[in-house]
Amino acid sequence: MTATLLRSTESAQYLLTRILADAVDQRLLLPAASELTSYSQHLNTAQQQYCVRTEAGDFFIKRLSAEGTGIERFRAEQDGLLRIMETQSIVTAQPITCGVVDGHSYLILTHTPLAVHGDWLEAGRQIAGMHSHTSDKGYGFEHTTFCGDTPQNNNWSNHWAHFFSEQRIAPLLTQLEMRGDGIRGRERILARCQTRLLGHQPEASLLHGDLWSGNIAFRPDVESSRPVVFDPACYYGDAETDLAMTELFGRFPEAFYKGYQSVRSIDDGYAMRRPVYQLYHVLNHAVLFGNHYMDQAREIIKGLAN
Numbered sequence: 001m002t003a004t005l006l007r008s009t010e011s012a013q014y015l016l017t018r019i020l021a022d023a024v025d026q027r028l029l030l031p032a033a034s035e036l037t038s039y040s041q042h043l044n045t046a047q048q049q050y051c052v053r054t055e056a057g058d059f060f061i062k063r064l065s066a067e068g069t070g071i072e073r074f075r076a077e078q079d080g081l082l083r084i085m086e087t088q089s090i091v092t093a094q095p096i097t098c099g100v101v102d103g104h105s106y107l108i109l110t111h112t113p114l115a116v117h118g119d120w121l122e123a124g125r126q127i128a129g130m131h132s133h134t135s136d137k138g139y140g141f142e143h144t145t146f147c148g149d150t151p152q153n154n155n156w157s158n159h160w161a162h163f164f165s166e167q168r169i170a171p172l173l174t175q176l177e178m179r180g181d182g183i184r185g186r187e188r189i190l191a192r193c194q195t196r197l198l199g200h201q202p203e204a205s206l207l208h209g210d211l212w213s214g215n216i217a218f219r220p221d222v223e224s225s226r227p228v229v230f231d232p233a234c235y236y237g238d239a240e241t242d243l244a245m246t247e248l249f250g251r252f253p254e255a256f257y258k259g260y261q262s263v264r265s266i267d268d269g270y271a272m273r274r275p276v277y278q279l280y281h282v283l284n285h286a287v288l289f290g291n292h293y294m295d296q297a298r299e300i301i302k303g304l305a306n
Contacts, residue, residue: 013039016052019061019099019106028097029108032056051111058111060093063104069151070105074098076145077107080209080234087206089129091219093230109230118218118225120252124259126227131205131239131264139163139204139237147210147233147281148288154235161197163237164276165190172283181291183298192304193276200273202238209233210281211242212249240270244277275300 013036021034032055042049042060050061064070078095085092094110140163141154153171157163170190176182183189208215210233218225243266246252260266279300286293 012041012048012050015063015102015104016050016061018101019063019104019108020052020054020059022099022101022106023097023108026097026099030056033059059096060109060111062107062109064106066100066103066105069146069149071098071100072144072151073146073149074105074107076143076234077232079143080145080232081109081230083206083234084130084208084229084232087130087133089133090123090126091226091228092232093228112219112228114217114228115220115225116217118220118227120227120255121259122224123216123218123227123252124256124261125263127208127211127229127242127256128239128260128263130208131242133206135204135206135236137204137236139235140167141235145209145233145235147284150284150287152209152233152235160201160238161194161199164197164241164280165193168280169193169276169283172280172287175287176283176294181286181294183294183301189301189304192301193279196273196276196304200238200269202240204236205239207233207235207237207239207242209235209242211245213246213252238273238277239264240267240273241277241280243270244274245281247274248278248281275303279304 016039017034017036020029020036023029024031024034035055037053037055039050039052042051046064048063052059052061062074075098078098081092081095084090093112096108096110098107138156138158139160140156144154145152153167155167173183173186173189177186208229210231215231216227216229219228279297282293282297282300286297
């Protein structure tokens, strides 16, 4: 092991111990949780993720630099998971606490063994159950949530077409324009989105907000393989937006949609609105990951003219 790698490993171990100790100090974990026995790094990105084993059990820890919106992102993620848990509709990664230690924001979750495949029929039923929980405040959320690194404007609105075009699509077009990667005809694009959503006033369902295959898995069980969701970008809006995301980067297995429709029907107009909802996520990927997604966004926008 090189000296550089050794220092990096020692630094990560020290920081994880400090994070766990902070949770112990808040009396949110037993004292033995600060006794770290082993850990493994899950991802090597700006957001570091670790599976951690301690004398008090296993945990999953995320960390970001305390600079910027790190702690706001983790608080929003924690609140979203708790909001989903309150519905008692589907299992989530259970948050324990978040905070800031030694210049790093962190989020501690219980560690749950997960599998890629499981009971997709039940997953559809349970997501439909989550969508049955609604808000009487309109479309939005109590605070900003994040889809990846992107903050979502969740100011309450009573007009769905305006909310989605102005508070979801418009900010991303502005960001792309500001960095020189803009798509021409901003107002024309927004008008097309509003036209597709015109007159559509769905109930304000609790949404996962980023429901792709990477954010749902299954907990192996003796009797079944129960679905678990994580990394939410929650707000209240059209349930079809979650469905549209499930079809964007590789459609979920057909059993999911069968299960969903056994609980909630999918409106005939969904196919017309789906491109607008998918455009949001494609534009967000263009903002986060670069020009690879710009061509896909242009194709969706072109289709909206038809």
